[in-house]
Amino acid sequence: MKLFFNTCPRDCYDTCSIVTAVDEGKLIEVKANSNHPITQGYLCPKGQNLIKYVYHKDRVLYPLRRTGSKGEGKFKKISWDDALNEIASRLTKVINENGSKTVLHYDYGGHSGLISLNFPKRFFNAIGSAETTYSICDTAGELAVELHYGKRYGRKPEEMLKSKLIVYWGFNAAVSNLHNFGLAKQAKEKGTKIYVIDPIANETTRLGTHLRIRPATDVIFAFGIAKYLIDNELIDSDFINEHTHGFEDFKGYLSKYTTEYVSKHTGISTQDIKSFAVDYAALKPNFINIGYGLQKQINGGEIVRAICLLPALIGVPRGFYYCNSERDFDKAYLKATHLRPNNPVKYVSSQLGRDLISKEINFLFVYNANPAATSPNQTLVKKGLLHEDLFVVVHDLFLTDTTLYADIVLPAASFFETMDINISYWHYYLSLNQKAIEPIDEAKSNSEVFRLLAKKMGLSQPELFEPDEDVIKKLISTSKTIEGRYEDLLQKGFLRMKQLPLMEFQTKSGKIEFSSSRAQELGLSSFPIVLDEHPQFPLRLISSAHPLILHSQYFNIQSIKPYILVNPTDAIKRMIKNKDATRIFNERGSLVLPVKISENVPEGVIWTFRSPWVSLSHDKKNVNVLTNDDFQRSSYGSTFNSTFVELEKT
Ligand SMILES: Nc1nc2c(c(=O)[nH]1)N[C@H]1C(S)=C(S)[C@@H](COP(=O)(O)OP(=O)(O)OC[C@H]3O[C@@H](n4cnc5c(=O)[nH]c(N)nc54)[C@H](O)[C@@H]3O)O[C@H]1N2
Ligand SMILES: Nc1nc2c(c(=O)[nH]1)N[C@H]1C(S)=C(S)[C@@H](COP(=O)(O)OP(=O)(O)OC[C@H]3O[C@@H](n4cnc5c(=O)[nH]c(N)nc54)[C@H](O)[C@@H]3O)O[C@H]1N2
Numbered sequence: 211m212k213l214f215f216n217t218c219p220r221d222c223y224d225t226c227s228i229v230t231a232v233d234e235g236k237l238i239e240v241k242a243n244s245n246h247p248i249t250q251g252y253l254c255p256k257g258q259n260l261i262k263y264v265y266h267k268d269r270v271l272y273p274l275r276r277t278g279s280k281g282e283g284k285f286k287k288i289s290w291d292d293a294l295n296e297i298a299s300r301l302t303k304v305i306n307e308n309g310s311k312t313v314l315h316y317d318y319g320g321h322s323g324l325i326s327l328n329f330p331k332r333f334f335n336a337i338g339s340a341e342t343t344y345s346i347c348d349t350a351g352e353l354a355v356e357l358h359y360g361k362r363y364g365r366k367p368e369e370m371l372k373s374k375l376i377v378y379w380g381f382n383a384a385v386s387n388l389h390n391f392g393l394a395k396q397a398k399e400k401g402t403k404i405y406v407i408d409p410i411a412n413e414t415t416r417l418g419t420h421l422r423i424r425p426a427t428d429v430i431f432a433f434g435i436a437k438y439l440i441d442n443e444l445i446d447s448d449f450i451n452e453h454t455h456g457f458e459d460f461k462g463y464l465s466k467y468t469t470e471y472v473s474k475h476t477g478i479s480t481q482d483i484k485s486f487a488v489d490y491a492a493l494k495p496n497f498i499n500i501g502y503g504l505q506k507q508i509n510g511g512e513i514v515r516a517i518c519l520l521p522a523l524i525g526v527p528r529g530f531y532y533c534n535s536e537r538d539f540d541k542a543y544l545k546a547t548h549l550r551p552n553n554p555v556k557y558v559s560s561q562l563g564r565d566l567i568s569k570e571i572n573f574l575f576v577y578n579a580n581p582a583a584t585s586p587n588q589t590l591v592k593k594g595l596l597h598e599d600l601f602v603v604v605h606d607l608f609l610t611d612t613t614l615y616a617d618i619v620l621p622a623a624s625f626f627e628t629m630d631i632n633i634s635y636w637h638y639y640l641s642l643n644q645k646a647i648e649p650i651d652e653a654k655s656n657s658e659v660f661r662l663l664a665k666k667m668g669l670s671q672p673e674l675f676e677p678d679e680d681v682i683k684k685l686i687s688t689s690k691t692i693e694g695r696y697e698d699l700l701q702k703g704f705l706r707m708k709q710l711p712l713m714e715f716q717t718k719s720g721k722i723e724f725s726s727s728r729a730q731e732l733g734l735s736s737f738p739i740v741l742d743e744h745p746q747f748p749l750r751l752i753s754s755a756h757p758l759i760l761h762s763q764y765f766n767i768q769s770i771k772p773y774i775l776v777n778p779t780d781a782i783k784r785m786i787k788n789k790d791a792t793r794i795f796n797e798r799g800s801l802v803l804p805v806k807i808s809e810n811v812p813e814g815v816i817w818t819f820r821s822p823w824v825s826l827s828h829d830k831k832n833v834n835v836l837t838n839d840d841f842q843r844s845s846y847g848s849t850f851n852s853t854f855v856e857l858e859k860t
C-alpha cells in the first residue's frame with residue numbers, strides 16, 4: 211500500500227488536504243490530512259464520497275461522437291486520435307473561415323488546481339480565441355473591495371480563533387465553507403460572539419444572533435451601522451485620521467440613515483441595529499465574513515462596498531474576509547499570455563445563452579464547467595447550444611447536461627489521476643495533489659488534452675507542451691511568498707504562504723478610501739449606492755448551496771430531490787399546502803417543484819438549492835430556467851438572486 215497527498219480541487223473555500231491510500235493501483239482510502247491546520251482531519255460529506263465518485267459506473271471513459279441530433283445525448287465511442295483529428299480540423303476551418311474570435315472556451319472552477327485551471331489557457335492564448343469575463347461568481351465583490359482597499363485580500367481563517375466577534379454576512383458557512391463554520395464553533399466555545407445577517411434561517415444563523423434582514427437592503431443596514439458608530443463616538447478617530455481618506459464626506463453622505471430609517475427599510479429593529487453597532491465597536495478584534503451569495507444580485511457589488519468600509523471606522527485594518535485569491539504566482543507564465551496575438555473578445559459569463567444565439571460563435575470548448583445546468587436563463591442557454599452553426603466540444607468526467615449538446619465529448623481524469631497544486635481563496639496553504647492512480651481507461655487530464663490538441667493543430671510553441679511538474683516547480687521557485695521549496699511540499703503535502711500586510715492599502719492615496727478614487731476613474735459613484743431592482747413578480751427567489759453537491763457536481767451520484775421553501779403566509783395567500791406540486795414562473799420560464807412550507811424563509815422570499823442536473827429532473831429543467839441573466843454594470847457580476855417569481859398550485 212502507498213500513501214499520496216491529494217487536494218480536493220473543487221471551487222470551494224476549504225481546499226482540503228487529503229491523504230490517499232492506494233493498493234494495487236486502486237484507491238483504498240481517502241482521508242482528511244490531520245496535520246493540515248485548516249482541514250483539521252475532517253472532510254465535508256462531498257469529500258467523504260470521493261471513492262464512489264472516482265469509480266462510479268457512469269464516468270465517461272472514452273471519447274464520444276454525437277450520433278443523434280443535438281441535445282439528444284446519443285453518442286458512439288471513437289478513438290482519441292479520431293476525436294482530436296476532428297476537433298483540430300473543425301477548429302482550423304472555423305479559424306480560417308471566420309477568425310479565432312468565433313472560438314469561445316467556457317470554463318470555470320470544476321477543477322481549480324493551478325494547472326488544470328490555467329494550462330489550457332496557453333492553448334487558447336496561442337490561437338487567439340474569445341473568452342468569458344469569468345464573472346459568474348464573485349467578481350462584483352472583488353471589485354467592490356478593490357475600489358476602497360486597492361487589493362481585495364482580507365483576514366485569514368486562523369484569526370477567527372482570536373476574534374471576540376465574528377460576523378457572517380450573507381454567508382452560509384455551515385454548508386458552503388464547513389471548516390470556517392468549524393472554527394466559528396470552536397471560537398464560540400471560547401466565548402466569541404457571533405452575528406449572522408441573512409434573510410433566511412439556516413444552520414449558520416442558528417450558531418449566533420440572527421439579524422433577519424430584508425434581501426438587498428444591506429447597503430442601508432451597513433450605512434445605518436456606520437452612522438450610529440459615528441454619531442455615538444464609537445469610532446477610532448486616530449485610525450481614521452491616519453489610514454483613511456474621505457471620512458468627512460462619507461460622514462455627510464450618511465446623514466439620512468438614522469436607525470429609524472434603516473429599521474423601516476431593512477426590517478431589523480432599531481434595538482437590534484444599536485446592539486449590533488455597540489457590540490461591533492466593543493468586541494475587538496473582530497471580523498466580518500462576507501459571502502458570495504450576497505453579491506450575486508443587482509445591488510451585490512454596492513453591498514460589499516458598504517460592508518467592507520465598516521472595519522475602517524472601528525480601526526480594524528481589513529477586518530473582513532471576502533476573497534484571498536491574490537497570490538504572487540507568475541500568472542502570465544502559467545497562462546502563457548505572451549502567446550496571444552490579439553486582445554481577446556470577451557463575452558459576459560452570465561449571458562452565455564444570449565451570446566450563443568446572437569453573436570458569432572462557431573466553436574465552443576467547455577471544460578471545468580456545466581453551463582447547461584449552472585448558467586442563468588437556461589432556456590436561452592439550451593437554445594444557444596442547439597445553434598446549427600456551432601460545434602461543441604465538452605471535456606468532463608460524466609455525461610452532464612452540457613455534454614448532451616456536444617458534438618464531441620472527451621473523458622476527463624479525476625484529480626487522483628493527475629498532478630497539480632492548489633491554492634485556496636480563503637486560507638493560505640499551498641497544497642499538493644499527487645498522481646495517486648493511473649487515469650482510468652482513456653480519461654485524460656485538462657493539461658494533457660491541450661498538449662495533444664496543440665500537436666494535432668501543428669502548433670510548435672514549447673510552452674504548449676511543457677510537462678505539469680516542470681510548470682509546478684517553476685511556479686514555486688519564482689514565488690516569493692511560499693515558505694518552503696518544492697521538495698518540502700513533497701514531504702508535507704502543503705506549504706504556508708505569506709499574506710500581504712493588512713496595513714498596506716494599494717489605493718491612489720495609499721489609504722483606505724471611503725471615497726474611492728478608482729470608482730471615480732471608472733465612472734462609478736465614489737461612495738457605495740443603493741441600486742433599484744424592478745421586479746415584475748412578487749416573490750424573490752434565492753438559490754444557494756446544498757451540503758451534498760457542489761453546484762451541479764455530485765448530483766448524479768446522490769439521491770436528493772429539489773424542493774422550494776415557502777413562507778406560511780405566502781402559501782396561504784396562494785392556497786398552497788405542504789408538499790403540493792407548485793409551478794414557479796416568471797418572464798423567463800417555469801418549473802414545477804414540491805413545496806415545503808417553512809418559517810425559515812421570510813414572507814416575499816422563496817428558496818431552493820442550486821443546481822440539480824437538468825437531465826435527472828422530472829421536467830428536464832432546474833432553477834436556472836428562472837434565474838436572472840442580467841449583469842452588474844460595474845463588474846459584469848451575476849445577479850442570480852435578483853430573480854423574481856410567482857407561484858401557483860398545479
Ligand atoms: N456545499 C457546497 N459548498 C459550496 C458550493 C456548493 O455549491 N455547495 N459552492 C461554492 C461556491 S462556487 C460558492 S460561490 C460559495 C457560495 O457560498 P456562500 O458565500 O455561502 O453563498 P450562498 O450559498 O450563495 O449564499 C449564502 C447566503 O446568502 C444569503 N443571501 C442572499 N441574498 C442576501 C441578501 O440580500 N442579504 C443578505 N444579508 N444575505 C443574502 C442567502 O440566504 C444564503 O444563506 O460556496 C462554495 N461552497
Ligand atoms: N441558480 C444558481 N445558479 C448558480 C449560482 C447561484 O447562486 N444560483 N451560482 C453560480 C456560481 S457561484 C458558480 S461558481 C457557478 C459554477 O458553475 P460550474 O463551474 O458550471 O459548476 P459545476 O457544476 O461545479 O461544474 C463543473 C464541471 O466540471 C467538471 N469537472 C470536474 N473536474 C474536472 C476536470 O478535472 N476536468 C474537466 N474538464 N472537468 C471537470 C464537473 O464534472 C462539472 O461538470 O454556478 C453558478 N450557478
Ligand code: SF4
Pocket residue numbers: 218219220222223224225226253254255256257258388389760
Ligand atoms: S468540497 Fe470543499 S469542504 Fe468538501 S472536501 Fe472538497 S474542499 Fe473540502
Ligand SMILES: [Mo]
Pocket residue numbers: 221346347348502
Ligand atoms: Mo461560486
